[in-house]
Amino acid sequence: MNVLGIETSCDETAAAVVADGRRVLSNIVASQMAEHARYGGVVPEVASRRHVEQINIVLKRALADAGVMPSEIDAIAVTNRPGLLGALLVGVSAAKALAMAWDLPIIGVHHIEAHLYANFLTHEDADFPAIALVVSGGHTDLFHLRAPGDYVLLGRTRDDAAGEAFDKCARLMGLEYPGGPAIQRAAEAGDPRAVALPRALLPGTWEFSFSGLKTAVRRALEVEPRPNIPDLAASFQEAVVDVLTAKTVAAAKSIGVPRVFLAGGVAANARLRARMENACAAAGLQLFYPPLVLCTDNGAMIATTGYFHLQAGRADTLALDTHASEPLAALAPVTAPS
Ligand code: KG4
Ligand code: ZN
Numbered sequence: 001m002n003v004l005g006i007e008t009s010c011d012e013t014a015a016a017v018v019a020d021g022r023r024v025l026s027n028i029v030a031s032q033m034a035e036h037a038r039y040g041g042v043v044p045e046v047a048s049r050r051h052v053e054q055i056n057i058v059l060k061r062a063l064a065d066a067g068v069m070p071s072e073i074d075a076i077a078v079t080n081r082p083g084l085l086g087a088l089l090v091g092v093s094a095a096k097a098l099a100m101a102w103d104l105p106i107i108g109v110h111h112i113e114a115h116l117y118a119n120f121l122t123h124e125d126a127d128f129p130a131i132a133l134v135v136s137g138g139h140t141d142l143f144h145l146r147a148p149g150d151y152v153l154l155g156r157t158r159d160d161a162a163g164e165a166f167d168k169c170a171r172l173m174g175l176e177y178p179g180g181p182a183i184q185r186a187a188e189a190g191d192p193r194a195v196a197l198p199r200a201l202l203p204g205t206w207e208f209s210f211s212g213l214k215t216a217v218r219r220a221l222e223v224e225p226r227p228n229i230p231d232l233a234a235s236f237q238e239a240v241v242d243v244l245t246a247k248t249v250a251a252a253k254s255i256g257v258p259r260v261f262l263a264g265g266v267a268a269n270a271r272l273r274a275r276m277e278n279a280c281a282a283a284g285l286q287l288f289y290p291p292l293v294l295c296t297d298n299g300a301m302i303a304t305t306g307y308f309h310l311q312a313g314r315a316d317t318l319a320l321d322t323h324a325s326e327p328l329a330a331l332a333p334v335t336a337p338s
Contacts, residue, residue, distance in 0.1 A: 005303025008091030009083025013054035016299030017066035021307035026065035048086035077306020080108035081323035118290035136264030137163035151329035155206025165210035190234030
């Protein structure tokens with residue numbers, strides 16, 4: 001079964017063809033990052049316009065790269081929630097047009113669920129139950145994935161998302177956008193113990209907070225006339241990774257699940273991957289994370305998620321709607337050890 005996956009929820013216009021939910025036949029991503037870089041963040045109106053310009057080009061390339069004709073596509077999956085409304089509408093409209101023209105089933109996909117499913121796309125042995133950490137530009141969510149579609153949100157960030165913290169602190173340090181890769185690069189030459197920065201562990205909850213860390217980075221820059229940026233970048237990255245690793249592993253141990261998934265753009269961070277590897281190995285947990293290209297936004301994860309839903313007998317109609325914000329799962333009244 002070949003599913004065409006379409007993703008336009010933020011600043012990447014992406015389309016991919018995935019066979020049977022596992023084999024990526026093509027994966028085309030047209031990034032607008034350079035365009036948004038001069039504003040230091042994504043400008044919604046600019047994003048929508050670029051999606052309109054790029055969508056047909058990206059769709060044609062996705063089919064051509066996969067070497068499939070429209071008649072060989074069996075279904076269309078599209079991100080319809082959450083995201084920038086104007087941006088989502090471009091992908092959803094294109095998906096509806098193709099579904100109508102080619103007479104195919106259409107399925108709307110939740111963007112965060114798709115980030116999680118990037119793990120099933122690449123790891124045959126990925127399974128439920130799992131603790132999943134979704135860290136992106138807009139989310140820092142810790143989930144207990146009990147079974148397909150049965151998810152519990154253990155906690156999320158009280159303020160900035162992890163990716164947002166990377167982006168904002170990079171800006172403070174005079175590094176380029178997006179800040180995650182920029183901080184990772186700068187940190188390679190720095191000492192993670194050079195600058196003392198706070199870690200908001202928020203005992204008793206599965207929540208996160210990064211605004212205090214951002215303030216501390218700002219202060220560190222104010223008091224130091226000639227700051228050592230590699231040291232500050234490494235110290236900041238270590239503070240974020242310390243908290244993400246500690247809380248994720250603690251959740252898996254406390255709830256008693258045998259595996260951990262990482263997902264979202266920040267899961268591309270080399271230090272986070274390395275520290276999680278060590279911490280999970282020490283705790284006897286199996287760790288899964290997608291390859292780099294499937295961590296940041298892409299159409300393949302959308303196609304795979306759509307495939308699993310279609311296999312379970314779910315499909316949408318041409319009345320499919322878009323939603324700017326919709327939680328993937330209800331927040332559980334679970335308390336964490338203090
Ligand atoms: O998942 P994603 O592509 O888009 C959203 O859905 O938000 O995530 C983008 C975020 C950005 O904040 C970016 O700075 C961060 O992921 N990111 C990273 C790295 N690569 C991307 N953060 C830390 N280290 C990286 N290597
Ligand atoms: Zn994303």
